[in-house]
Structure formats: C-alpha cells, structure tokens
Amino acid sequence: MTSAPSLDQLDPGGPAQRSNPIWSILRDFVGVVMVALGSLAVGLVMNRFSSGTLPIVYQTPEQRFDAELTTLVTTPPFKIAPAATVGLPEFRSAVETKSTLILDARPSVFFEQGHVPGALNLARDDFARDYRHLAPVLQPATDKPTIVYCSGGDCHDSRLVANALLSLGFSNVRVFTGGWEEWSKAGLPVSKGSGP
Amino acid sequence: MTARSGSFNDYAALALSLGLAAVFIYAGVEKMGDSLQFADTIAAFGILPVALISLLALSLPPFEIACGLLLLWPPTRRVGALAIALISVVFFSALLSALARGLTLDCGCFGIGAPSRPRMWVELGLNVAFLLGALYVYLRSIVGLQVRAP
Numbered sequence: 558m559t560s561a562p563s564l565d566q567l568d569p570g571g572p573a574q575r576s577n578p579i580w581s582i583l584r585d586f587v588g589v590v591m592v593a594l595g596s597l598a599v600g601l602v603m604n605r606f607s608s609g610t611l612p613i614v615y616q617t618p619e620q621r622f623d624a625e626l627t628t629l630v631t632t633p634p635f636k637i638a639p640a641a642t643v644g645l646p647e648f649r650s651a652v653e654t655k656s657t658l659i660l661d662a663r664p665s666v667f668f669e670q671g672h673v674p675g676a677l678n679l680a681r682d683d684f685a686r687d688y689r690h691l692a693p694v695l696q697p698a699t700d701k702p703t704i705v706y707c708s709g710g711d712c713h714d715s716r717l718v719a720n721a722l723l724s725l726g727f728s729n730v731r732v733f734t735g736g737w738e739e740w741s742k743a744g745l746p747v748s749k750g751s752g753p
Numbered sequence: 754m755t756a757r758s759g760s761f762n763d764y765a766a767l768a769l770s771l772g773l774a775a776v777f778i779y780a781g782v783e784k785m786g787d788s789l790q791f792a793d794t795i796a797a798f799g800i801l802p803v804a805l806i807s808l809l810a811l812s813l814p815p816f817e818i819a820c821g822l823l824l825l826w827p828p829t830r831r832v833g834a835l836a837i838a839l840i841s842v843v844f845f846s847a848l849l850s851a852l853a854r855g856l857t858l859d860c861g862c863f864g865i866g867a868p869s870r871p872r873m874w875v876e877l878g879l880n881v882a883f884l885l886g887a888l889y890v891y892l893r894s895i896v897g898l899q900v901r902a903p
Contacts, residue, residue: 578895585891588832589839592819593812600811604788611788615796615806621789
C-alpha cells in the first residue's frame with residue numbers, strides 16, 4: 558500500500574509546506590524581472606566607464622560619426638607648430654600649381670560670395686555634413702598636401718578644421734593664417750558660387 | 754524503476770543546466786566586447802523603437818551571464834531556466850521575423866559575425882533547442898518540488 562508523500566518530502570530546502578505551482582511560477586517571473594532590472598543597472602554602470610560608450614538613445618553609425626566629427630571642431634583651438642602655417646606667397650604658389658588641396662573653413666554663405674579658386678568648402682560650423690559630402694574627394698587624399706584658410710585675422714576656424722583633419726588621419730595639413738582677408742586685399746583671383 | 758528513472762531525470766536536468774549555463778555565459782561575455790556593434794545588430798532587426806535599442810544592448814549581455822550563473826546554483830536554477838526559456842523565445846521570434854521579411858542579418862547571438870541566412874536558420878534551431886532544454890530544467894524543478902520519491 559503506497560502512502561501519500563509526507564510533508565517532509567516537500568520542499569526539503571525549507572519549512573515543510575504545500576507548494577502551489579502557480580504561485581511558484583509567479584514568484585519565478587518576479588525573480589526574472591529582478592534579474593533583468595539588475596542586469597540593466599550593471600550594463601549602464603559598465604557603459605559609464607567603458608571606452609566605447611554607447612549613447613543611451615541609439616544613434617546609427619552615420620549619426621555617431623557625425624557627432625564625432627562635430628566634436629573634433631568644437632574643442633578649443635590648440636597650438637599648431639609654426640611650421641604648420643603658411644604665408645601668402647607659398648599659399649599663392651600652391652593655388653596656382655594646383656598641387657595642394659585647398660579648403661575653405663568659412664560658412665557656406667561666405668564661401669559662395671567669394672573664395673580662392675579651386676578651394677572646397679569644409680565649413681567649421683557644418684563640418685560633419687560637409688565632410689561626408691566631400692568624403693569621395695577627401696578620403697583618398699589624406700597624404701596630399703592640404704592647406705586650410707578662413708577669414709583671417711582672429712578667425713580660428715581654419716585651425717579647428719586643420720586639427721580635425723589631422724585627427725582623421727590627414728598627414729600634411731597647414732593653415733594659411735592670412736585667410737580670405739589677405740588674399741582678397743592682394744587683388745588675387747576670386748571664384749564665386751558653391752563650386753571650387 | 755521509478756527511483757532509477759528519477760535519478761536519470763535528475764542527471765539530465767543537471768547536465769542541461771550546466772550546458773545551458775556554459776552557452777549563455779559565453780554568449781554574454783562575447784556580446785560585452787563591443788556594445789556599439791551589438792546595438793547596431795539589434796537595430797538591424799528593425800523591431801525595437803530607437804529608445805529601447807541601447808537599453809537592450811546594455812542589459813542583455815549581463816542578463817545572459819546572470820542566467821548562466823543562476824543555473825549553476827540549485828536554489829536559483831529555476832529562475833535561471835525560466836529566464837533562458839524567455840529570452841530563447843525572444844531570440845526565436847526576432848530571427849523568425851527577420852527571416853520572414855527577407856532580411857539577412859548577423860544575429861549577434863554568439864558575438865559579432867558576418868550576416869548570413871544559413872547561419873540565421875542554424876541559430877533559429879539552436880534557440881529551439883535552448884528553449885526545450887530550459888523548459889525541461891524548469892518543469893523538472895517544479896515537479897521535483899511537489900513530490901519526491903520516498
């Protein structure tokens with residue numbers, strides 16, 4: 558004759574008691590939710606101290622690259638070695654021989670009103686968009702001599718763009734510190750419109 | 754006979770627990786290596802709203818590791834098994850949805866790899882196996898809770 562299982566045979570890990578399976582399953586679901594919340598907390602903390610931080614609001618790879626490019630040109634201007642700047646005679650020679658990539662760091666509205674012939678507009682205030690637009694030209698030219706200019710005088714945009722390009726892997730980037738002001742005052746050729 | 758089959762089922766549940774624990778701890782560790790890439794993988798499925806993608810990418814790897822660790826300790830084995838069953842259902846659903854929509858993706862289930870439809874089918878099958886194994890462990894633990902052989 559088989560006897561019914563004793564209470565001691567139920568849940569040997571704790572006090573002898575009857576176990577309602579539905580209640581057990583519900584408790585298990587609560588346990589899963591707690592593990593999930595704990596995992597989220599761990600993930601957020603690890604992300605905070607990670608070198609490759611994931612934005613809490615997801616950004617596509619293109620959006621992340623734009624954000625990185627924008628960051629490159631919003632940091633304070635830092636010094637470029639004296640050898641990394643050029644004067645008007647050398648800049649003019651580079652423009653005339655067309656041996657150098659010339660980049661105008663001014664806003665597009667000023668670029669269109671007048672710019673150095675052959676220059677491309679890589680505006681500091683729209684760097685990410687312009688860089689992506691010019692990528693087919695820029696990315697194969699990272700070893701090509703490159704000179705950046707802006708308005709001249711106290712304008713720092715050319716330095717910011719130049720340093721951003723150096724950060725992106727360009728190896729030969731200099732700044733024409735005289736800028737558009739010096740070029741135009743010298744009565745040198747001018748191009749207009751959005752093209753080079 | 755009853756005692757012997759009960760013993761076999763116990764060993765089977767233990768073996769499955771250890772196997773699932775190893776798989777999911779490995780999977781979680783692999784995903785933690787590159788959260789950015791894993792988030793891109795989740796986004797590629799086109800299921801979750803943007804606001805939830807990063808949260809899932811950050812929480813899923815530690816969740817998988819936690820589930821694996823829970824499986825290793827008898828008092829927490831049930832919760833670990835249930836959690837693995839649930840995420841297997843989630844993975845299965847996501848993969849099936851992607852396959853039905855004609856997408857070729859990298860599941861990201863075991864680290865980052867090249868997108869491949871054959872691999873998606875394999876991972877679909879693996880998730881079914883994980884689900885069945887986890888359910889066996891879970892249901893076995895509930896049956897074991899209610900009655901034990903004298």
